[in-house]
Amino acid sequence: MDFQCLNRSVWKEALSSYSARIVSLNKPQLVSLDDFYCNQLPALIRQRNPNPYITTSELSKLMQWKLTRGKWRPRLLDFVSSLDEALVKSASQKAFQSLPDISKAISELTVLKGVGPATASALLAAYAPDVAPFMSDEAMVAALGNSKDYTLKQYLVFADKLQNKARELSVEGDSYTPSDVERALWSSAVGTKLLDSLPNSEPKVNTKRKRKQ
Template identity: 75%
Template sequence: MNFECSEVGLWKEGLSSYSSRIESLNKPNLLSLDDFYRNQLPPVLHQRNPNPYITTAELSKLMQWKLTRGKWRPRLLDFVSSLDEAAVNWASSKAFQSLPDVSKAVSELTVLKGVGPATASAVLAAYAPNLAPFMSDEAMEAALGSSKDYSLKQYLLFADKLQTKAKELSSECDSFSPSDVERALWSSAIGAKLLASHSDPDSKRKRKR
């Protein structure tokens, strides 16, 4: 799906096919990891009042979700799984308190070894999906034309574009968060890859341009 598309129906279609796209990847534990990330973790974070935080075990599971849904980088999981509990609690608590300043929130999390802007964005998206979308390669490609730069500066550009798109698509009838936009873009990109893989080699080459 083209990022500039303003057809709300197409975006809703992309978003509603998210779960079936997750299933289509046939990756071990991805369904349960995705359920943990989208449905179980957010309410747990919000129940920790007045200073919400994430635990090392939760961060490790979040990292498993991120790497299973995207590119597998085992060293990142090793780094995150061995982080000190107090350090993770402290950094994440400061990050959540920094919102709505997304730049400051990402910076508070990236002091942790193995946590770059992309992983930080996943933590923030779980807590505040209306502010901070997850920095997935597929959504970066669609919104910015590249997924090679994982810097804070690039993430802020990305988040701003997805916040703007979410506002553009939202109305009295439909409500989109920046995280909804990310999932719709990811879902659409995975759908296109699936189509390409089922086509003959010639049409596959044409699609790759």
């Protein structure tokens, strides 16, 4: 799906297919991890008023979700899982209190070992999906043309683009958050990969049959 696409039905279809795309990846635990990230974690964070925060075990599970949905990098999980509980609580409280200043919020979180702008963005997106989108490779490629630069500066450009797209799509009764836009872009990219993999396998099968004959 082209990021510049103005057809709202295309965006709506991509977003509504998100859960099915998660299932289609056939990755162990991804369905339950995605349910935790999308549904359980936001509620857990928000109920800790007046100063919301995240625990080390929750941050570890968020990292599992991020790595399972994307590229698996076990060292990051090791770093995050061994973080001091008080440090995680303090950093996340400061980050949430910094919003809607995304730059400051990301900076508060990246003091934690193993937490870069992408992981920090995932945490902010869980707490404030209307402000901060997750910095996924698929959405980065769609919005910016590449996913190589994981800096704060690049994230701010990315977030601004998705915020603008969410506003553009939120008309005629439809309401989109920057996180909705990210999920739609991710879903579309995964769907395209699935479709591309189907035709590629058929010629191989046909070629083998011809050789046998």
